[in-house]
Amino acid sequence: MARVELENVGLNYHTEAGEVVALRDVNLTVKDQEFVAIVGQSGCGKSTLLSLVSGLLKPSQGLVTIDGNQVQGTSKRIGYMLQQDYLFEWRTILDNALLGLEIAKERTPEAMDAVKEMLKTYGLGGFEHYYPSQLSGGMRQRVALIRTLAMKPDVLLLDEPFSALDYQNRLSVGEEVVKILRERKKTVIMVTHDIPEAVSMANRVVVMTPRPGTIRSIHPIKMCDEGLTPLQTREVPQFREYFGAIWKELNADA
């Protein structure tokens, strides 16, 4: 079943210096509960693609649909995680996790209980009244994830969500996040420039060309289909083959 569909999507940026074609002829179908990773060089428009799916931007050409309905503005069904946790330093952990619900005016006692429960489940019980500066990078990232999950989105968009973490944390937080997203049966589109990260987490890796960005190739990754976790996937011999193939394609454009 197709959750997210992009048909001949293109996007042009307008500045006083001229018109920039950021994306061109993008066609992509993401199935329900699929994890799709998009890799490409900086400036190839991969973050722009997420903005289009989230409804923050409107495509210049083509159509973006979720479950067959055209995307028109932001929606609760789509959760967006940015490159850093962007927790508000002046809010407690609980108030940060409730931000989305508060904006949607759904900060009900039941919703609060659900968020508290989630904090407990993901190792943040007892930290509700702490401030972000008192937490480690990995814990902060989990709060950001809970803040997004609190809205109960079907589709999650991850924009290099681990890039602000150090290598050690990146692996362990990545492992956790993938586990959580699989448990909750979310459909995920993740943008990254870290090829091993993409191969270790995704069902399919989409390689994009430099600007104007379009899809160059799509690599199905069989380890993820078999249910291996990211860390387990990194141990499998084929991991290097996938890496090599994708790396060669990205380099061919450089």
Added chain:
Amino acid sequence: MPNAEYSPEHQNYLRRRRLHVLLVRGAQLFLVVGFFALWEVAASRGWINAFIFSQPTRIWAAALRLAREGELWRHLGWTVWETVLGFSIGTVAGILIAILLWWSTFISKVMDPYIVVLNSVPKVALGPIFVVWLGTTITAVVAMAISVSIIVTIMMMHTGFKEVDPNLIKLVRTFGGSKGQVLWKVVIPASVPTMIAALKVNVGLSLVGTIVGEFLASKAGLGYLIIYGGQVFNMSLVMASVLLLLAVSVILYYGVTLLEEKVSRGRA
């Protein structure tokens, strides 16, 4: 008291730190006491003319006389009241205008050159205009205090609003937040430190505005006392008023610092 858990080396370090703090405090106390003592001696020995320079004991006597006549509290009260009024109105109005400029890029672009020009005008020069328009009333004095602080507030707050991390705003937008929610949930709370900085600047500026206002258009207040004392050559009265003014500014500034500690608790 030495803590048994600390090594002798660490205890020694702590002792030296304490001694250093004590030395700084001692030197500070010495400066102020020495200054007044030297002044007193110089005046009583005739090294300086006590009629022109006054003398700490005479200043004290002048202040006591004012207090006995009940005049002290009246003048002090006027100055504090006018400053607080000017400070509050200037700050609130400045923040509201900064919000308007943040909200509308068009208005902010149109207003930009005018704000720059208004900022560079010495607001004190507007004093006589306020007196003609508003009379020699408290309104003229408060108008003076507002005019001195409002433009700086607008500029500081508008800059602060614009410097809020755009990713925090994007986050609120991904949750479907409106512009009003961006303002209330992100821009204003993120600008609290800027707001405190603006308050600190404004306390001093409002006091300047109030005193200048009282110089020009008042029958009461420390500014009036200073001008009056100067005109009748009562330097003890002038000096007493200046010292009281010093005390007022310290207390007002301390008030803002207390507020800062209160709101910054828990922030990074």
